[in-house]
Amino acid sequence: MKDKDLLGNPLTDVERETLELYDRLKKLATRPDAPPCVERNAKKALSCLWQAVNDLHLRFEQLYDAGV
């Protein structure tokens, strides 16, 4: 479902880029080797980008296991 939203619509360019960034941030926010300044800011950024992927129904998931 990387190329479609939760209702099966094809992604726009903006949506694709938003989703890619979200997935990259999720990985970065949970890297065990990231220093606090990276880890905490990545988590904060992820909590913001979650809003966009949720609003656009690209993803609907909880992030508590990632500490967010």
Added chain:
Amino acid sequence: MSDSPYWNPKTETMPRARLDELKLFKLRALCDWAAERSPFHKRKFEKAGFRTSQLKSLDDLRRVPMMTRPEWMQSQAESPLFGDLLAAPPALATRYHLTSGTSGRQPLRVLDGMKDWEWIAEAWCYGFWAFGVRAQDTVFFAFSYGSFIGFWGAHYCCEKIGSLVLASGNMTTENRVKQIVEMGATTVCATPTYALRMAQQAREMGIDLPGSRVDKLIVSGEPAGSIPAVKKMLEEQWGAKCGDTAGMTEIGTIMIFECTRQPGGTHIIEDHFIEEVLDPNTLEPVGYGVEGERVVTSFGRGFIPLLRYRTGDLVKKVPHTHCTCGRTWDLYDGGILGRTDDMKLIRGTNVYPRAVEAIVREFREVDEFQIVVWRKDNVQDEITVKVELKREGARGADALLAKLGKDLAAAHEGLRFNVELAPEGSLPRFELKAKRLEDERKLP
């Protein structure tokens, strides 16, 4: 897209059938989450014999057991501090808040995680953007920033939008009025009651509020923001458009807002909530245009899954076509109409504080008022409305009181209201939610 009238055009203008698909998708995911992580919901689901797989269409929402405030309070009492609703460890929370306590009951304690707190601001963004708040605005919050959640989310919403935010914390009313004018605030956020209080203060200070830069007044926290007479009074006294919003601590944010078209109702944020309207006695759904109790399911705060929560709010849903703004989201006609538990039965007649306020506020000379319910000779229930008049209204006081009593009776099946003049400054003033009804009857 920054000139879009919609915060999220994709869902705000989505065809309703697609909106239902989206709600069903989110509902299934939320039920799975709640069943897996929240002991409270797991227990309730098992007791009701409910499984997520039973959700074939949105109509199956009725299979999900409802939750109530007493259940939540009981859960907190049995396992302090937060009960067993939590779906995530408290150590992951970044915010702690309480319900306002205006109902006199034990406040509910809520926790939010990092993304929940961002979501709370996000829901406010839908409303503020729809009412025209933009980066160039300067937004003043007449709010005490305590444990009550109130306008906290709206503050962070404005930071997100890029507005200049003025937080007034523990300022006096006088200093707030001064800062609004000195800083050139364009938007002011307060409860309707406190917005009237600030306007009164400005008059006493000789400050011309309608001549200030304020062009948007955004209110929340009381049903009065959607009472036409109150809205008109606020708009005249501030020289600004007044937009209503409503939310609750249990969801952490707002679920309804007025757009700039202001068709007499508030849009429901339908991609983040399922709002049902049910007959409070039979719990059967009521149709468009029929008053009933709000029951909310929230897709936002995962920390405390909220599924079919009985709010006690009285509302009347109307179709989105009542508004011409282009949103496909239905509205609550007249906003929040009252609460199922604030109705008073006086000698066989139902009296709602909001209905009394709607009539009292038709009298522009009234500055403040209070409703007192009492029992005469331990037998007969009486209702008294005490009013304080503005100085300029004092001359015609007798005629005004008589007319007010007549109008109140006419709207309540001829029920006699005692109307009394209260000395200037004697009635309580409020910053947060006003509590203008005192029931002095001794309960059995």
